[in-house]
Amino acid sequence: MYLFFGVCTTGIIIAAYWIFYTFLSxxxxxxxxxxxxISVLFAYITNKLWVFESRSFNKQVLSH
Known part of the structure; x- marks a missing residue:
C-alpha cells in the first residue's frame, strides 16, 4: 500500500505542477x-488512513 500511494503522490505533484503552470501565471x-x-497533504492523509489504518484525527494522536 505504501508503494502504491507513493506512486500516487508522485502523480499528484506532477499533475498539480502542470495544472498550476498551465492555468496560472x-x-x-x-x-x-x-x-x-498538495502532495504532502495527500501523502499524509492516504498513509494515515490506508497504509497505517489510523482513523483518529484527535489532536493527541496527531502530535505523536
Whole structure:
C-alpha cells in the first residue's frame, strides 16, 4: 500500500505542477511550493488512513 500511494503522490505533484503552470501565471517557485504542499497533504492523509489504518484525527494522536 505504501508503494502504491507513493506512486500516487508522485502523480499528484506532477499533475498539480502542470495544472498550476498551465492555468496560472505565477512564478515557478510558487508552483513548486503549492504542488509540494498538495502532495504532502495527500501523502499524509492516504498513509494515515490506508497504509497505517489510523482513523483518529484527535489532536493527541496527531502530535505523536
Amino acid at each position: 505565477l512564478p515557478n517557485v510558487v508552483f513548486t511550493i503549492l504542488s509540494w504542499v
